[in-house]
Amino acid sequence: MMGRPPCCDKVGIKKGPWTPEEDIILVSYIQQHGPGNWRLVPINTGLMRCSKSCRLRWTNYLRPGIKRGNFTYTEEAIIVHLQSLLGNRWAAIASYLPQRTDNDIKNYWNTHLKKKLRRFQASVDCYMNSKSSGSSSSTSHELLSSGYQNPRHHQIPSAYASSTENISRLLQGWMMKSKITQEDEVQSIIMSDRYKASSSSFAPPVLSNEELESLIPLGNGSSSSSNNNNTNDDNNNNNNNGGCIGAWEKSQCTVDNQNPPLFMLEKWLLDESGVPADSTPLF
DNA sequence: AACCGATTCAACCGCGGAATG
DNA sequence: CCATTCCGCGGTTGAATCGGT
Numbered sequence: 001m002m003g004r005p006p007c008c009d010k011v012g013i014k015k016g017p018w019t020p021e022e023d024i025i026l027v028s029y030i031q032q033h034g035p036g037n038w039r040l041v042p043i044n045t046g047l048m049r050c051s052k053s054c055r056l057r058w059t060n061y062l063r064p065g066i067k068r069g070n071f072t073y074t075e076e077a078i079i080v081h082l083q084s085l086l087g088n089r090w091a092a093i094a095s096y097l098p099q100r101t102d103n104d105i106k107n108y109w110n111t112h113l114k115k116k117l118r119r120f121q122a123s124v125d126c127y128m129n130s131k132s133s134g135s136s137s138s139t140s141h142e143l144l145s146s147g148y149q150n151p152r153h154h155q156i157p158s159a160y161a162s163s164t165e166n167i168s169r170l171l172q173g174w175m176m177k178s179k180i181t182q183e184d185e186v187q188s189i190i191m192s193d194r195y196k197a198s199s200s201s202f203a204p205p206v207l208s209n210e211e212l213e214s215l216i217p218l219g220n221g222s223s224s225s226s227n228n229n230n231t232n233d234d235n236n237n238n239n240n241n242g243g244c245i246g247a248w249e250k251s252q253c254t255v256d257n258q259n260p261p262l263f264m265l266e267k268w269l270l271d272e273s274g275v276p277a278d279s280t281p282l283f
Numbered sequence: 284a285a286c287c288g289a290t291t292c293a294a295c296c297g298c299g300g301a302a303t304g
Numbered sequence: 305c306c307a308t309t310c311c312g313c314g315g316t317t318g319a320a321t322c323g324g325t
Contacts, residue, residue: 015294015295016293016294016295016319017293017294017319018293018294036311038310038311039309039310039311051310051311052295052296052310052311052312053294053295055311055312056293056294056295056312057293057294059312060293060294061293088314088315089313089314090313090314091312091313091314102312102313102314103292103293103294103314104292106314106315107291107292107293108292110291110292110315111290111291111292112291285325286324286325287323287324287325288322288323288324288325289321289322289323289324290320290321290322290323291319291320291321291322292318292319292320292321293317293318293319293320294316294317294318294319295315295316295317295318296314296315296316296317297313297314297315297316298312298313298314298315299311299312299313300310300311300312300313301309301310301311301312302308302309302310302311303307303308303309303310304306304307304308304309
């Protein structure tokens with residue numbers, strides 16, 4: 001026989017939102033067999049879902065250790081930073097934030113951060129124009145703190161989101177039965193071969209919270225004339241030698257005529273998150 | 284209270300690379 | 305190698321929800 005055995009056939013496949021009953025079936029199956037081999041999941045469980053849908057449901061909502069709800073300013077800054085380095089490689093970005101899924105990060109970028117960036121760019125343009133005409137005495141801080149508020153930023157999770165959290169909680173500890181901490185567990189899941197494979201050629205280090213935070217040096221005003229028009233290919237090159245942090249450092253000193261330096265954006269993000277820009281540096 | 288546009292986010296789709304025989 | 309299938313990723317969709325009028 002050539003190639004792999006055929007996937008589940010597409011006849012009678014159910015689509016749309018998952019029910020709690022389906023979640024329980026999926027979770028208890030994975031509890032017994034572990035994640036992976038998705039082709040067999042609908043066959044063995046009787047779920048009328050395709051293997052893709054099962055994998056997506058598990059990786060994005062049911063697996064233990066997923067953090068839902070509002071993104072912190074630290075997470076925002078990390079995402080902005082990594083997006084500038086890696087482009088829209090959400091899986092790679094998500095590997096730096098083990099508690100967040102690529103889908104969540106992608107959604108958050110598209111619904112929140114992209115708008116913030118646009119407003120930020122507009123503010124900077126406005127500031128640059130007023131500077132060149134010499135007509136304004138506004139500080140960049142005043143300009144960047146332009147009072148944007150997302151009315152739904154503190155949205156309450158839906159009832160069923162809570163119930164999936166509960167299902168996840170039931171699973172806490174099943175995967176690594178022994179003495180490891182929950183955080184270790186999350187990281188071990190993320191870095192298991194299966195999840196590592198999802199990052200394909202990109203294999204970043206898994207960072208502790210402290211290390212993550214140390215990646216966000218705020219208020220560093222250094223800049224150079226280097227160009228920030230990173231292409232994805234450029235970023236891939238950076239990744240290949242594990243040089244992500246090196247590239248990161250490069251971006252720290254990066255500014256061009258179109259794009260403001262990242263530290264300004266981070267400062268602005270903090271402003272918007274209600275963190276006093278001039279308060280004691282967090283890191 | 285009812286309508287309507289805007290927003291969010293869970294889920295789907297299509298593609299490309301990896302894996303397999 | 306080649307054909308076939310699996311798997312994971314990123315882009316997109318659309319139902320649910322929110323806020324304004």
